[in-house]
Amino acid sequence: MGLMNKQQKPQLLSKIATGNGHGEDSPYFDGWKAYDENPFHPTNNPNGVIQMGLAENQLTSDLVEDWVMSNPEASICTPEGVYDFKAISNFQDYHGLPEFRNAVAKFMGKTRGNRVTFDPDRIVMSGGATGAHEVTAFCLADPGDAFLVPTPYYPGFDRDLRWRTGVQLLPVICESSNNFKLTKQALETALNKAKQDNIRVKGLLITNPSNPLGTVMDRTTLRTTLTFINENRIHLICDEIYAATVFGHPPFTSIAEIIEQDTDIECDRDLVHIVYSLSKDMGFPGFRVGIIYSYNDAVVNCARKMSSFGLVSTQTQYLLAAMLADEAFVERFLGESAKRLGQRYRVFTGGLSKVGIKCLQSSGGLFVWMDLRHLLKEKTFDSEMELWRMIIHEVKINVSPGSSFHCSEPGWFRVCYANMDDRAVQVSLQRIRAFVLQNVEVKVPEKRPCWQSNLRLSFKTRRFDDIMMSPHSPMPQSPLVKATT
Numbered sequence: 025m026g027l028m029n030k031q032q033k034p035q036l037l038s039k040i041a042t043g044n045g046h047g048e049d050s051p052y053f054d055g056w057k058a059y060d061e062n063p064f065h066p067t068n069n070p071n072g073v074i075q076m077g078l079a080e081n082q083l084t085s086d087l088v089e090d091w092v093m094s095n096p097e098a099s100i101c102t103p104e105g106v107y108d109f110k111a112i113s114n115f116q117d118y119h120g121l122p123e124f125r126n127a128v129a130k131f132m133g134k135t136r137g138n139r140v141t142f143d144p145d146r147i148v149m150s151g152g153a154t155g156a157h158e159v160t161a162f163c164l165a166d167p168g169d170a171f172l173v174p175t176p177y178y179p180g181f182d183r184d185l186r187w188r189t190g191v192q193l194l195p196v197i198c199e200s201s202n203n204f205k206l207t208k209q210a211l212e213t214a215l216n217k218a219k220q221d222n223i224r225v226k227g228l229l230i231t232n233p234s235n236p237l238g239t240v241m242d243r244t245t246l247r248t249t250l251t252f253i254n255e256n257r258i259h260l261i262c263d264e265i266y267a268a269t270v271f272g273h274p275p276f277t278s279i280a281e282i283i284e285q286d287t288d289i290e291c292d293r294d295l296v297h298i299v300y301s302l303s304k305d306m307g308f309p310g311f312r313v314g315i316i317y318s319y320n321d322a323v324v325n326c327a328r329k330m331s332s333f334g335l336v337s338t339q340t341q342y343l344l345a346a347m348l349a350d351e352a353f354v355e356r357f358l359g360e361s362a363k364r365l366g367q368r369y370r371v372f373t374g375g376l377s378k379v380g381i382k383c384l385q386s387s388g389g390l391f392v393w394m395d396l397r398h399l400l401k402e403k404t405f406d407s408e409m410e411l412w413r414m415i416i417h418e419v420k421i422n423v424s425p426g427s428s429f430h431c432s433e434p435g436w437f438r439v440c441y442a443n444m445d446d447r448a449v450q451v452s453l454q455r456i457r458a459f460v461l462q463n464v465e466v467k468v469p470e471k472r473p474c475w476q477s478n479l480r481l482s483f484k485t486r487r488f489d490d491i492m493m494s495p496h497s498p499m500p501q502s503p504l505v506k507a508t509t
């Protein structure tokens with residue numbers, strides 16, 4: 025073999041392997057790294073970073089633990105369940121266990137208030153909603169094709185729908201002036217722009233309830249959306265993985281309800297697909313249970329074949345089939361989960377409002393969309409990043425900046441509140457309050473002697489830690505903070 029110069033050198037790895045389509049180098053993931061390097065612990069590391077960038081639902085794990093203890097036969101690695109071990113560990117049909125599909129279909133109905141039913145034969149498994157999105161994209165679009173996505177949207181979509189499929193995502197710009205509501209005009213503007221750029225749009229991807237907003241789409245918006253995709257003959261993918269996280273008003277309306285009940289609007293069901301998962305509603309992201317529910321037979325068939333690449337383990341299917349079929353448990357779980365999420369939302373937003381921080385009014389999700397526009401030095405994304413870095417490094421809270429969600433306006437941050445216990449929430453609130461105080465500038469009234477003209481009492485020179493630890497701090501001293509000193 026002769027010597028090759030650099031230009032002739034064959035590329036050993038694929039473009040996917042050598043590119044950065046995964047999107048790991050975004051602030052969304054950087055914040056996680058900051059947390060990983062210095063994680064908060066109430067006693068072992070009380071000054072560590074509090075993870076508020078993770079949309080996890082840990083408020084109801086005690087209920088699940090109780091159920092598992094009371095139903096030992098559902099786990100095949102227990103004396104009570106081991107008799108099914110052989111059959112379950114051998115099962116490998118990509119349709120999944122029939123009892124699993126039945127139970128999931130029922131659960132999907134239940135989480136939508138039993139106002140609609142779901143056909144178990146349309147339930148296709150995948151590795152979480154992550155896998156479900158990719159499979160759906162593979163079924164609906166070719167490389168270079170695009171999906172429209174209302175902003176702000178979940179950053180993982182850039183990886184899940186684009187990375188390996190070669191599909192593009194085009195933003196539909198939604199703004200704070202109408203609480204980020206999706207409008208017909210915004211949809212048309214995005215579609216027209218794609219046409220001008222010669223990009224073939226194959227679908228629209230909505231997330232309802234929204235991540236990061238925590239808001240739910242009202243019926244009128246869902247109807248507008250359905251009419252829009254029908255008129256333009258493009259697909260509608262509805263990510264409904266936060267369906268059962270809704271705790272307040274307005275309630276959640278599934279796209280399934282619109283297509284089944286609103287018969288006055290034209291709707292080709294072949295264009296509608298729901299992505300679901302048990303990661304948020306049940307708090308099981310580790311089980312990797314994703315669902316593609318398509319009204320299109322060809323998509324169901326193709327997706328089912330593709331699901332071979334990301335099946336849910338039969339052990340997990342078996343356990344969940346039993347758990348979700350327990351109607352009394354599901355009823356109690358969903359009620360309690362909504363109650364606890366609502367309480368947490370009120371505590372957290374109430375704490376923020378005491379220091380003048382507002383959040384977008386929402387009724388679901390595992391997070392709030394916090395408005396820190398008033399703390400920006402300038403109305404720019406650079407200022408947003410500067411503020412975000414201060415929050416990570418000084419306040420030591422990992423929140424996610426709006427820019428990582430493709431938000432069109434700087435100054436918004438997503439803050440997750442359901443992945444921690446009550447004490448950690450109090451510490452985070454305490455730190456946020458201290459941070460806000462540090463940045464408050466007390467302006468002197470207009471009428472003053474000229475020698476005072478530049479006088480501003482500012483806390484900015486005080487270090488954040490000084491305010492936190494000061495005996496004169498207006499913060500109630502948490503026992504956790506005291507324990508550190």
Ligand SMILES: Cc1ncc(COP(=O)(O)O)c(C=O)c1O
Nearest residue numbers: 152153154178231235301303309
């Ligand atoms: C809107 C949305 N879709 C999909 C996912 C991925 O979920 P899963 O853990 O089921 O893959 C997430 C996770 O945060 C999400 O917020």
